Amino acid sequence: MNVTVFNRELPGSVSEEIDIFVRGLSDFTVFQSPAFYNFYLSIPHYTPFYFIARNQPDRICGVLLAVIISEGNVFISFISSRCVVYGGPLVTDENGTLEVLLEALNKIAGRRALFTQFRNFKPWTDNQKDVFKKFGFLYRERLNLLVSTKSEQEVLSGMSSSRRRQIKKGIEAGVQFRSASSTEEVMQLYGLLAELYKLKVRKPLPDKNFFMTFYGQLVQQKQGAILLVFFDDALIGGAVCPVSVGSTLSELYICGLDEKYPQCYPSVMATWAALSYAADNALPEFDFMGLGKPEVKYGVRDFKLRFGGQVVNYGRFARRNYKILYAIAEIGYNILRSFKRV
Template identity: 30%
Template sequence: MRTQIIYNALPDPAVTAAWENYLSSHLRGNIFQSSGFYRLWYHTPYHAPLAIIAFDDSETVCGIMQGVIIREPGVFMRHLTPRAIAWGGPLANDEAIALELLARYEQILGRRVIYSQLRPVGEQHFPEVFSDCGFKSVPHLNIINDLRGGEEIMLSLIHKERRRNIGRARSKGVTVRLTDNEKEINGAVPLILDLYRRIGLPAPPEQMLTCGKQFLGEALKVFIAEVGGKIAGARMVLCYRDMVYDWYAGSDPELQNKYVNDILPWEVMVWASRNGFHIFDFGGAGRPDEKYGVRDFKMRYGGRLIDRTRFISIHKPLLMFAGEQGLKGYRLLKKGHR
């Protein structure tokens, strides 16, 4: 077996084709392991993708490992925030290949990042290799909505106050629709970025959101909520196989009384159910030992709370501590300038 390392450079078209063929044929592959996401990260500021492709003796792909190194802008934050995130971990034909891919991935990252994190997407593939490579488990929750029952059953599972708010949104003239229009997407992105600034978290680079359609194509769906012809909210979701993954969202705080945040997730789920998707992955719900308002909000849509333990490998403990303190200061600074 040989491996090919692709770090922050565009892959050869032949390699890309073999990569995509392997991903599409593997039952546990996810969109974050795709070459499309690699290209999106490559064109996103402060992001440096890393992919390792394994080939067997017949030069057929037998495994892939992909992640991205992320930094925050600014001289101070740039040195305190380099971290690597991989959604799904290694994808391989067997455990030995998965172990070799992850070990090589960690070897490369050790010189470049403070820590690396693995975030499961769906059922984890060869989880035993994580501890073998020095990763520690971090309890984390996720929320999954089953879409197979259809709209009537889905609606019956929603908390009654949330159902009322969905009705109120409609009575106030809120409409939700898909858009591929570049101007509308560019108009919706600031609502997402503003949300991150309001809650004091580092926002995703604007280019990643505005250029998403270019690299992900129909896998990225953008829903906008309108009130009187004005964009009041937006939700970006990723569609792959039978799952819709909630990616980024935001809304206009001045239109909060229109219940935009209540109706948008529901309309996305209805669309997904009608279009043959089985699962709506509502995303992270925080640590089980901590209160988390976002979890409470999401659970009112009738989803199921599940364990999605994450894994972390700390390469530079002192910088990890400094980075955590720097992030706290970043949040306070951003909130102070709202």
């Protein structure tokens, strides 16, 4: 078995081969697809690496798409660097595929990123968890919420009665939602997100290039959706959602002007827009992309749970590639957050 690593444009034949492989798996996710690899390639401060494992007949038996994200100048760039894997790797049942992919990942990310993190979209077996542990990864519990979106009626019947009332009131108030139709609208939504992340979330938000490229590439390829919520022609909320065709709509970013338009329930309507989009576009599952740690109070969890669905605990794997620098960076980040600088 051998592993090939790509960090530049994929040859057309290779891209098609990978796409066929990942779409043929039951745990397919667009986050591990060539479309997302090309998306990352186009964004400043995002450096993707595509690891492709092949067995003896030279057929693909596993893929791992990782992206190293950083910010600022050379020093800040490294201190802020993190390698993130969403929903991967995707492997068949051949023995050793997971091992060779993790070994290859560590050789690159272990030198270029402060830490590496796997955000799991599925449960791993105890044996597979042992393989991650062998390569220095620790497992941490993380909750998530999955909602069945086979029909709008199913979605509505599964949520709380108060949430249904809010959606009804929002519609009666004149709230409308639709997909973004121009780059200008995408920039409007980015403005809302930037304000929210600055004042309330206080976590890093990708710059406008991320959202413009998401619209220009993934949305145009029907592998992404940007949904907007309006009241009296004013943009009051929206959602940015990757699309795993035939499978899942995922909530990557969402926002709403709840304080300014309380009668419209903007955040509720933005979420409803996404759930409705999934039901209307043959996407049988909506992924809320996180409910936080089980033992830690998390206000957003309460908001999401009222939409119904199934709570899962697929957890995350994390590896500190530079333990001392990671500890220093973590202290600095927490200090900045306490002063509302990030």
